[in-house]
Amino acid sequence: MKRPTRSDALIQRRFSRRALVLGGLQAGVVGVLGWRMHSMQVDHADEFRMLAEENRINIRLLPPARGLIFDRNGVLLAGNEQNYRIVITREDAGDIEEAFARLTKLVDIDPELVERAKEEMARRSPFVPVTIADRVAWEDVAKITANAPALPGITADVGLSRVYPLGSDTAHVVGYVGPVSDYDLTEGYLAEDDDPLLQIPKFQVGKTGAESRMEDQLRGSAGTRRIEVNALGRVMRELDREDGDAGADVQLTIDAHLQRYVQARLEGESAAAVVIDTETGDIRAMASSPSFDPNLFVRGISVADYNGLLNDNHVPLSGKAVSGGYPPGSTFKLVTSLAALEAGEVEPEETIWCGGYTNISGIRFHCWRPGGHGNVSFHESIKQSCDCYYYEASQRVGIDKMAEMARKLGLGVRHDLPLSAITPGIAPDKAWKRERYGEEWRIGDTVNASIGQGYVLASPLQLAVMTARVATGRSVTPRLVHTIDGVEQPSGRGESLGLNENNLRRLRAAMYDVVNHQRGTGYGTRTVLDEAKIAGKSGTSQVRRITPEERARGVTSNDDLPWNRRDHALWVDFAPFDNPRYAVCVVVEHGGGGSSVAGPIGRDITLQALYDGDPPLEAYPSNMRGRMAEQQEHIRGLAAQGATATIRA
Amino acid sequence: MSYLEYNTKFVPTGPRKLLYLNWPVILLICAVATFGFLMLYSVAGGNPGTWMLPQLKRFGIGLALMLVVAMVPIWFWRNMSVLAYLTALALLIAVDFFGEVGMGAQRWIDLGFIQLQPSELMKIGLVMMLAAYYDWLPAKRVSNPIFVALPLILIAMPVMLTLVQPDLGTALLLLLGGGAVIFAAGVHWAYFVTVIAAGAGAVFAVFKSRGTPWQLLEDYQYRRIDTFLDPANDPLGAGYHITQAKIALGSGGWTGRGFMQGTQSRLNFLPEKHTDFIFTTLAEEFGFAGAFGLLLLYALIIIFCVSSALTNKDRFAALLTIGIATTFFLFFAVNMSMVMGLAPVVGVPLPLVSWGGSAMLILLVGFGLMQSAHVHKPR
Known part of the structure; x- marks a missing residue:
């Protein structure tokens, strides 16, 4: 046996030293690891948690x-209906092709939809449900549910979608x-x-x-x-x-029944009508014709349908009752006449001569009646709608006072209803023209404006408001929302306009005679029951200038003109005369004569509102009753096919 | 001095050897492995068949193997050292040519009954080789440059071979493990100081060269370094794993979220949660108490190994024990640093806990050698 040498002892000591250094290093590392653990798990635990x-x-x-x-x-005007969808989940479906083959055998599905669903499935994670078809009939849902074991991964799903009954x-x-x-x-x-x-x-x-x-x-x-x-x-x-x-939930002031009637009564025309409750400003009906089915948009309208709506020259997508600005024609005489009376520029009994035309600064302004009206008083000027009277009266009052009156009566002012594209219209004055065209106001502009032509533009809503204000003397403000979540919205009854009551009474009396006097322009639209007496004013506004040559040849009949160059037919009225409840405006685009085209529509709508349904035939003059019975029948038919049955909530 | 020069009559023989085993280490190993079984049960969502039972079986085999190795006298193993090293080296070369590609690196060689990772074998083979070398080398030549160069080559060859696989983790373990044996063997300080200084210089040059014409690494390699330094920069890309791991670890708190209650692990936010990142699940579910407890168990194993080495007068046995202890230490230190965001992610499993057969078998064989050294120490 060999004894350990000195160098062996030396190397043994060195090994021990080195081993302890190594152990110490390792202990240090363990210490660092432990410190790091403590720092993360104890000191910063909350952050990491x-x-x-x-x-x-x-x-x-x-x-x-x-x-x-x-x-x-x-x-119910807008509701939510349950909408059934067919949904597939890739990871549950197993063989996709097999799943679709079985599904299409069971239910009729557009192959295009199947392709689209496959594409989407390829993009998404296997557990994400992909919609195959939307708005599936209940029968198909029932079939899928009944065959669920044979259709792994395919389920019927239900969601809510909007519906307009x-x-x-x-x-x-x-x-x-x-x-x-x-x-x-x-x-x-x-x-x-x-x-x-x-x-x-x-x-x-x-x-x-x-x-x-x-x-x-x-x-x-x-x-x-x-x-x-x-x-x-x-x-x-x-x-x-x-x-x-x-x-x-929102409750509108609209009366669905009246709304349907109005819409049906405008059938076939490019027209708009508004019915306002003069007591509250409530809009009972607001129609624009032609219309469209909003449900098409919710379901996804086809390109063909959409282009059809866009390219129709009767512009079905536009809500003409608020967005259409029309020259109001003679219905604007309510503004001119009241402005003149209020300013004291014309006396009620004073007469003005109408010879069929008036020359003003070298230009001849014609009355609608070629021979003229002779001596015309205030009352007659409204009743017979004499233009020359207003050419004179307006020159006396001046455009600024007319514009002021127009705004007072609700023209040239934006009535803020929760609707799209509401036009403020135009109640022009001198400042407006300077601002808009940078030109000075000319006397001819005043004369044009006096009969609702030239720069004047108004929407059917504004004309209805004007009529309601004339009928009540109050600042009636239109209101479309009755309650929100059961909370009544402020009434649009309005305060007094501060107009002279005598002047208003004279104007209303003249409007009464428009309809009820033999020589009134609207005599054809009269009613005979006392409870349903109407006072109104017609308007026929030109959309083109009549050249002297044309006039020389004699007035061209509207019927000979292309549709879009014909006159607009306008009508405003309120009823009953002695205790007004409703104000109505009807505008038929390019319809022709106001009293002959728009007037009868206005009367029918007014009666419908007054009687909350079809009026008794006795309300009409006896010679019209047969025709009216037919018309009521016809419109009932139209309204019935117009939409599905109304749902009472 | 070596065994043949000793009187071996005091060395226990036969079944008596069992009494001389280092039992504390065996018990600690079993305790650590138990942590592993629990975690594998948990990450499998309570299904023992997925990972826990196969791991239990492998641990049993490994434990038996350890005892067999421990019963064989240490001088036999010393004589096998060169063979072990050369076999491992040959397999490493072979795997670069015939290996199976797994996890983006060539690491496996399929022997039919087991998929062998030669790099694991090399972790033991290298330590044995170096220990045997210094056992043979006369003490006064230890710091002789020629005799320092030889072990450096012995280390460099397997390190290069694992680097090209590429397996950065194993290369690091081999390098540091080998270095530790050389250090313990008593090579002069100056060599280590030089190497460390050179390494620091290289790191400095790598960073300093970025963006200059003489840039030392490719751009993507710099980006990886960036991700390691600040994983939040790339939370859904490469930094995702480390960010999620840190969240899991940190959210554990003092006592954890409860066994099988870790949301990060149960909802699959954690990557590789049964292998390299298993520590994060453990830390999430058992909290600081559990995580630090495991660290202490590991530290105790090291302490028992080092004290065994210190009391062993046989040079080969002592160096081998130190080498194996250091290799084991490197396993858990690198793994824990990695999942706690202290080191880049380099694919090193948590020893005796992570799922995987090769690493566990080789570690248990290593502990078998350590036990053999302990049982047959000169008395």
Whole structure:
């Protein structure tokens, strides 16, 4: 046995030293690891715990049910219906081709939809449900449910979608909804809206009419669902759920029954009509013809249908009752006459000579009646609608006072209703022309304006407001929303306009004779029952200039002109005469004579409003009753086929 | 001095050897492995058949293997050292040519009954080789440059071979493990100081050269370094794993979220949660108490190994024990640093806990050698 040498002892000591250094180094590293663990798990545990929760928990929005829209009597105008969809989940379906083969054998589905669904499935994770078909009939849903075992991964799903039971009858008032667009969010009316609901793909928002202008009230607030997801985004379970608040129900002032009638009565014309309750300003009916079915837009309108609507020269998409600006023609004489009386520039009994025309600064202005009216008083000027009287009167009053009166009566002023594209119209004055054209006002402009031609433009709504204000002497303000979420909205009754009551009474009396006097322009639209006496004013406004040559040849009949160059026919009235309840305006674009075309429509609508349904035939003069009975029958037919049965909520 | 020069009559023989085993280390190994079984049960969502039972079986085989190795006298293993090293080296070369590609690197060689990772074998083979070398080398020549160069080559060859696979983790373990044996063997300080200084200089040059015409690494390699330094920069790309791992670890708190209650792990936010990142699940579910407990178990194993080495007068046995202890230390230190964001992600499993047969078998064989050294130490 060999003894350990000195060098062996030396190397043994060195090994021990080195081993301890190594051990020390390792202990140091263990210390660092332990310190790091402590730092992360104890000192910063809360931060990491929060990050873990953020990882794990996703918040999904639950879209609220959109508020319903009713008419004043509780008839549903815009509702939500259950919408059945067929949905497929790839991971549950197994063989996709096989699944689709079975599905199409069972239910009739457009092959294009199947292709689209396959494409989308290829893009998405296997657990994401992909919609194959939307708005599936209940029978098909029943078939799928019954055959569920043979259709793995395919399920029927239900959601809410908007429906308009009255269809085209309320299209312009209620409007329609559609999927929120990039335009809505960047430049449109939702640009300032940061509601997270808008980030949901294809979330439905109001696009036109009350649906868009009352979006805030109708939309409601989002509910939330907190779900636990795994790293791939798969939903593991629902942690909790907080249902959102459904949108507020809105009740409009519209009377669905009257609305249908008006819409049907305008059938075939490019026309608009407004019925205002003179007591409250409530808009009982507001129609624009032709109309369209808003349900088409909710379901996704076809290109052909949409182009058809766009290219129609009667512009069905436009709500002419508020967005159409028309020269009001002789209906504007209510403004001119009242301005003249109020200013004291004409005396009620004073007569002005009408020889068929008036020469003003070298230009000949014609009266509508070629031979003239002779000596015309205030009363007669309205009754017979003499133009020369107003050429003279307007020169005495001046345009600024006329414009002031026009604004007082609600023309040239934007009435803010929850509707799209409301025109403010034009009540021109000197400042307006300078501003607009940079030109001085000329006397000829005043003369043109006195009979509602030239620069003057007004919408049917404004003319109805004007009539209501004349009828009541109050500043009646139109109101379209009756209640929101059961809360009554302020009435549009309005305060007194501060006009001389005698002047108003004279004007109303003259309007009464327009309809009820043999020589009144609207005698053809008279009614015979005392309870239904109408006072009105017709208007026929030119959309083209009549050249001296034409006049020399004799007035060209409207019927010989192309449609879009014919005169607009206008009518305003209120009734009953002694205790006004409704003011009505009818405008028939290029319809021809105001009293012959628009007048009868106005009368029928007025009677319908007064009697809350078809009026007794006795209201009409005896020689008209047979024809009226036929017409009522016809319109009932139209209204019945116009839309599906009204749903009472 | 070597065994043949010793009186071996005090060395226990036969079944008595069992009494001389280093039992504390065996118990600690079993405790650590138990952590592994629990975690494998948990990450499989409570399904023992997925990972836990196969791991249990392998641990059983490994433990038996360890005892067999421990019963064989240490001088036999010393004589096998060169053979072990050369076999491992040959297999490493072979795997570069015939290996199976797995996890983006060539690491496996399929022997039919087992998929062998030669790089694992080399972790033991290198330590044995170096220990045997210094056992043979006379003490006064230890710091002789020629005799320093030889072990450096012995280390460099397997390191290069694993680097080209590429398996950065194993290369690092071989380098540091080998370095530790050379250090313990008593090579002069100056060599280590030089190497460390050179390494620091190289790192400095790599960073300094970025964006200059003489840039030392490719751009994508710099981006990987960036991701390591600040994983939040790329939370869904390469930094995703490490970010999620840190979240899991940190959210454990003092006592953890409860067994099988870790959301990061259960909802699959964690990557590789049954292999390299298993520590994050453990830390999430058992908290600081569990994670630090495991660290202490590891540290105790090292302490028992080092004290065994210190009391062993046989040079080969002592160096081998230190080498194996350091290799084991490097396994868990690199793995834990990696999942805690202290080191880049380099694919090193958590020893005795992570799912995987090769690493566990080789570690248990290594502990078998350590036990053999302990049992047959000169008394």
